[in-house]
Amino acid sequence: MQEHIVIIGNGISGVTAARHIRKLSDKKITIVSAETDYFFSRTALMYIYMGHMKFEHTQPYENWFWKKNRIDLKKGYVNTIDVQNKTLHFSAGDSLSFDKLIIATGSKPNKFGWPGQDLEGVMGMYHKQDLENLEKYAPNKQACKRAVIVGGGLIGIELAEMLNSRNIPVTFLVREDSFWNGVLPDGESSMINRHIKNHHIDLRLGNNLKEIVSDENGKVKSIIIEETGEEIPCDVVGLTAGVSPNIDFIKNSGIETGRGVKVNRFLETNIPDIYAIGDCAEQHEAIGQRRSIEAVWYTGRMMGETLAQTICGNRIEYKPGHWFNSAKFLDIEYQTYGWVHGKKSKPENEVHFHWKHEDDTKCITIAYHKDTNEFLGINTFGIRMRHDIFDTWLNEKRDIDYVTNNLSMANFDPEFYSHYEADILSAYNKQLQIV
Amino acid sequence: MSNKINHSLSIAKPDATDISTKQKLALTTGIIGLFILVLALFNTNFPNKGLFLTLALGLISIGTIIYSRDAYLTKLEGIKNDGVWFKSISSRGVWGWIVGIILTTFYIVLYFFPKYLGLGSNGAENTGLISLFDPLSNLLSRRAASQWFVYGTLYTVAILAFGYKFILKYRHNRYQQLRTISVMFFQLGFAFLIPEFMYVMNNDLPYYDLKSMWPLNYYIFDEWSVKGFLSNGNIGLGLILFGIITIFVISPILTYKFGKRWYCSWVCGCGGLAETAGDSFRQLSSKKMSAWKLERWLIHTVLVFSVIMTTAMIYTYLGYDKNNFWLTRGLFTALVIGFLTLVFAGVLFFKKQELGKDAKYGAIGFFVVIAALLIMHFTGTIDNVFYIKSNSLRSAYGLYIGSIFSGVIGTGFYPILGSRSWCRFGCPMAAILGFQQRLFSKFRITTNGGQCISCGNCSNSCEMGIDVRAYAQKGENIVRSSCVGCGICSAVCPRGVLKLENDNMEGRINPTEILLGNDVDLMDLVNKK
Numbered sequence: 032m033q034e035h036i037v038i039i040g041n042g043i044s045g046v047t048a049a050r051h052i053r054k055l056s057d058k059k060i061t062i063v064s065a066e067t068d069y070f071f072s073r074t075a076l077m078y079i080y081m082g083h084m085k086f087e088h089t090q091p092y093e094n095w096f097w098k099k100n101r102i103d104l105k106k107g108y109v110n111t112i113d114v115q116n117k118t119l120h121f122s123a124g125d126s127l128s129f130d131k132l133i134i135a136t137g138s139k140p141n142k143f144g145w146p147g148q149d150l151e152g153v154m155g156m157y158h159k160q161d162l163e164n165l166e167k168y169a170p171n172k173q174a175c176k177r178a179v180i181v182g183g184g185l186i187g188i189e190l191a192e193m194l195n196s197r198n199i200p201v202t203f204l205v206r207e208d209s210f211w212n213g214v215l216p217d218g219e220s221s222m223i224n225r226h227i228k229n230h231h232i233d234l235r236l237g238n239n240l241k242e243i244v245s246d247e248n249g250k251v252k253s254i255i256i257e258e259t260g261e262e263i264p265c266d267v268v269g270l271t272a273g274v275s276p277n278i279d280f281i282k283n284s285g286i287e288t289g290r291g292v293k294v295n296r297f298l299e300t301n302i303p304d305i306y307a308i309g310d311c312a313e314q315h316e317a318i319g320q321r322r323s324i325e326a327v328w329y330t331g332r333m334m335g336e337t338l339a340q341t342i343c344g345n346r347i348e349y350k351p352g353h354w355f356n357s358a359k360f361l362d363i364e365y366q367t368y369g370w371v372h373g374k375k376s377k378p379e380n381e382v383h384f385h386w387k388h389e390d391d392t393k394c395i396t397i398a399y400h401k402d403t404n405e406f407l408g409i410n411t412f413g414i415r416m417r418h419d420i421f422d423t424w425l426n427e428k429r430d431i432d433y434v435t436n437n438l439s440m441a442n443f444d445p446e447f448y449s450h451y452e453a454d455i456l457s458a459y460n461k462q463l464q465i466v
Numbered sequence: 467m468s469n470k471i472n473h474s475l476s477i478a479k480p481d482a483t484d485i486s487t488k489q490k491l492a493l494t495t496g497i498i499g500l501f502i503l504v505l506a507l508f509n510t511n512f513p514n515k516g517l518f519l520t521l522a523l524g525l526i527s528i529g530t531i532i533y534s535r536d537a538y539l540t541k542l543e544g545i546k547n548d549g550v551w552f553k554s555i556s557s558r559g560v561w562g563w564i565v566g567i568i569l570t571t572f573y574i575v576l577y578f579f580p581k582y583l584g585l586g587s588n589g590a591e592n593t594g595l596i597s598l599f600d601p602l603s604n605l606l607s608r609r610a611a612s613q614w615f616v617y618g619t620l621y622t623v624a625i626l627a628f629g630y631k632f633i634l635k636y637r638h639n640r641y642q643q644l645r646t647i648s649v650m651f652f653q654l655g656f657a658f659l660i661p662e663f664m665y666v667m668n669n670d671l672p673y674y675d676l677k678s679m680w681p682l683n684y685y686i687f688d689e690w691s692v693k694g695f696l697s698n699g700n701i702g703l704g705l706i707l708f709g710i711i712t713i714f715v716i717s718p719i720l721t722y723k724f725g726k727r728w729y730c731s732w733v734c735g736c737g738g739l740a741e742t743a744g745d746s747f748r749q750l751s752s753k754k755m756s757a758w759k760l761e762r763w764l765i766h767t768v769l770v771f772s773v774i775m776t777t778a779m780i781y782t783y784l785g786y787d788k789n790n791f792w793l794t795r796g797l798f799t800a801l802v803i804g805f806l807t808l809v810f811a812g813v814l815f816f817k818k819q820e821l822g823k824d825a826k827y828g829a830i831g832f833f834v835v836i837a838a839l840l841i842m843h844f845t846g847t848i849d850n851v852f853y854i855k856s857n858s859l860r861s862a863y864g865l866y867i868g869s870i871f872s873g874v875i876g877t878g879f880y881p882i883l884g885s886r887s888w889c890r891f892g893c894p895m896a897a898i899l900g901f902q903q904r905l906f907s908k909f910r911i912t913t914n915g916g917q918c919i920s921c922g923n924c925s926n927s928c929e930m931g932i933d934v935r936a937y938a939q940k941g942e943n944i945v946r947s948s949c950v951g952c953g954i955c956s957a958v959c960p961r962g963v964l965k966l967e968n969d970n971m972e973g974r975i976n977p978t979e980i981l982l983g984n985d986v987d988l989m990d991l992v993n994k995k
């Protein structure tokens with residue numbers, strides 16, 4: 032009989048692994064998920080609430096795809112993993128045996144033990160169920176007179192945009208003194224602060240949540256801010272202070288866990304034939320400047336691509352190339368290639384060249400080595416850039432002069448857009464004169 | 467703010483996307499304008515037709531303009547798709563169906579029962595709606611209006627007013643603005659005004675929209691049309707030569723350089739209406755694989771049919787004897803077959819690989835055409851099939867393809883099937899340009915490495931029903947014959963993954979397994995096998 036590969040989690044990591052295993056082999060494949068019947072794009076959750084798309088549009092493959100590719104789907108919540116007998120036990124009481132197991136269970140929203148964090152109307156924004164919850168408590172501005180979002184990261188700002196699309200007033204509590212400045216350099220972070228305010232979102236920088244207050248029915252009534260003691264009445268509280276691996280059910284299985292499921296560079300756990308990929312996997316040692324847990328779409332996909340090789344007999348390491356990522360802050364698109372650090376985490380020999388357009392919606396930051404001038408990375412806001420060009424320049428270890436002089440090669444904006452390369456270059460040359 | 471009012475009775479998404487007071491006023495204005503047209507339709511005899519026509523069209527335009535300004539200029543620049551799947555009109559809700567049915571009925575009356583619009587037959591005066599347009603028609607070309615003039619005017623007003631709306635909606639995107647200005651210009655000038663002026667200069671010339679090429683303009687080579695042109699000396703001859711040159715020379719060059727978008731999204735009136743008035747419905751086109759299969763059969767069948775038909779039409783009025791005219795029936799048939807064979811052989815020779823499985827279907831289409839022509843030539847049946855005006859294949863084509871498909875279903879069903887169902891399933895022009903775009907063109911949509919997050923915004927807003935995401939998430943460029951290059955997929959992508967460009971033919975189609983960003987060795991190993 033064919034080897035049976037079971038994958039827990041039908042997110043991007045699990046599904047990518049399954050697709051590639053199918054391309055490479057004839058093994059029996061089963062994907063297990065408790066969340067939805069079919070794979071959908073978690074990154075598109077916001078667009079459903081905003082009415083840009085319906086849920087079915089977020090499913091990258093049509094429903095017949097799975098059967099045609101002989102990928103079995105099972106809906107169910109895995110309670111325990113019996114590693115000795117290679118069997119999964121479901122909360123419904125049934126079980127499923129495997130020859131090889133891939134754990135791809137993703138993340139769950141962080142909750143930091145705030146008083147009231149489990150009240151009705153308080154929710155994270157990760158699973159489809161969270162979206163249904165939001166639809167229930169914040170269908171419109173009559174039912175939800177104000178929403179408070181706690182935590183200024185990428186999901187927080189998406190939630191703010193979502194609520195804004197239905198004209199629901201939003202108060203946005205951000206612990207840091209400028210939006211996402213643990214990651215973004217100051218110039219960019221402060222531009223985004225202004226952009227958020229231009230959207231009439233009540234941005235509160237340097238504010239922490241103290242507690243969530245209940246009404247008589249166990250539903251949220253207001254929140255209280257730590258620093259000022261101010262009480263803000265609200266009907267919905269969104270907790271978006273980061274995510275952490277969704278692995279509670281694994282803790283007693285004998286599979287080694289830390290914050291996530293511990294894996295080596297081959298994505299193998301301490302138990303043979305059991306692997307972990309995606310948001311829930313934690314590298315013993317971080318790769319390069321990456322974090323040991325990488326909770327982004329692309330890394331989940333890359334781990335899936337890699338692990339499929341290993342499972343199909345070509346054992347290889349997970350060796351991601353140059354870091355890249357992207358996001359959108361309301362109307363401003365953001366892309367990053369290589370490493371550009373925010374003030375707090377910036378290595379001592381990394382220096383920045385920053386350019387901002389006068390309309391305050393476009394800027395770039397190029398990071399380079401203080402002594403060698405080597406190009407280290409770029410953040411770009413409101414200007415699209417080409418991934419492959421920056422990947423090549425990073426490989427070729429180009430210096431900042433080369434990058435600023437050839438920036439137009441990397442431009443990826445639609446045709447007829449205004450170009451800013453000349454402007455950027457002259458700003459760069461001016462800066463050189465000053466230094 | 468008062469919360470006493472606003473108790474919504476809607477069971478769907480209540481008030482999620484309220485419209486403002488100003489928008490309500492704008493809607494009222496537009497509806498009053500429409501109402502004047504409806505009154506005219508029901509034979510209200512307006513005293514000063516010119517005034518009321520101006521009022522009707524003016525109110526409709528002003529309503530649309532005020533509405534768009536309030537909807538878009540009050541917000542920051544960016545993608546404005548909030549609530550499209552909640553609104554009844556744009557999500558096949560009750561309003562969608564109502565508008566669909568009204569439009570469809572209008573088309574049926576327009577094509578088949580123009581007398582109900584008030585067309586005076588046998589020299590009688592126009593009445594009703596058509597008579598309301600008499601003053602404008604008189605002003606432009608000193609003749610009474612016809613149902614086509616009414617239609618053309620409304621069509622042009624729609625493209626202009628909704629084009630303005632579209633420009634505001636995409637005011638951060640210069641590609642969208644420029645191409646919209648372009649279709650507005652071509653509609654107003656080439657499709658609407660110039661033919662009227664040409665009529666004034668020379669009233670024997672057949673109606674000729676210079677930008678409308680064969681086979682979209684399927685009647686250009688009809689006998690009455692060709693005769694009409696030829697009997698008009700140099701202008702006529704010039705025009706028909708221009709017609710031939712656009713198809714065989716200008717169009718292939720432009721399509722090679724820019725893809726079929728130069729026509730479908732920058733010039734064409736059908737596309738123009740779909741992109742402007744139809745913009746709210748673009749997300750309704752089906753992205754299913756089954757729809758794609760249907761599309762390929764339908765559109766190519768229409769193409770085969772229109773090639774046979776046009777050839778046969780020309781054939782019928784050519785003679786057997788070369789003393790009358792150098793182009794005889796036999797020679798003409800041979801030329802057509804020769805030309806098709808040349809194209810077919812060329813494609814097989816240069817592009818066999820890219821064609822892949824489609825080569826089989828191409829071959830089927832090719833042989834069907836050749837066989838049909840030969841059989842008809844040697845059995846002498848062409849005259850029978852095509853010449854008898856009534857009951858002939860020719861008028862069947864005009865009826866089923868020209869009217870029912872392009873008008874009734876193509877536009878009438880906007881709110882049900884999405885805005886470009888004619889362009890996608892039925893337009894023979896799109897089939898020809900698409901064929902070239904797929905094989906001999908510099909145009910593609912480049913995918914930006916590994917940046918796609920599979921969100922689906924691109925596929926959702928592709929009016930041609932292309933599952934753009936299916937390519938983007940594999941890091942593969944989009945080279946599809948049906949892509950009209952509207953650029954909306956690129957505009958709505960939240961991660962900057964898509965760019966329409968004209969670049970080298972080399973590496974244009976780039977299927978990959980492992981995306982950029984992963985282990986370099988692995989990418990090499992798997993992608994270059």
Ligand SMILES: Cc1cc2nc3c(=O)[nH]c(=O)nc-3n(C[C@H](O)[C@H](O)[C@H](O)COP(=O)(O)OP(=O)(O)OC[C@H]3O[C@@H](n4cnc5c(N)ncnc54)[C@H](O)[C@@H]3O)c2cc1C
Nearest residue numbers: 040042043044064065066108109136137309310326327328
């Ligand atoms: C709103 C939002 C926006 C985002 N936007 C971006 C973005 O723009 N770019 C980006 O790079 N990343 C983004 N991310 C992060 C990205 O979505 C995740 O990194 C990615 O989805 C993780 O994929 P995964 O396959 O590892 O896990 P998941 O997608 O989380 O899938 C895991 C699945 O396993 C199921 N599961 C878990 N435990 C069990 C169990 N015991 N039994 C059965 N099933 C179980 C879960 O229910 C879930 O369906 C976003 C995330 C969110 C929430």
Ligand code: SF4
Nearest residue numbers: 928949950952953955
């Ligand atoms: S693929 Fe993009 S550019 Fe082409 S038709 Fe679809 S939306 Fe328009």
Ligand code: SF4
Nearest residue numbers: 918921922924938959
């Ligand atoms: S190409 Fe852009 S819009 Fe399309 S699925 Fe990918 S990220 Fe979304």
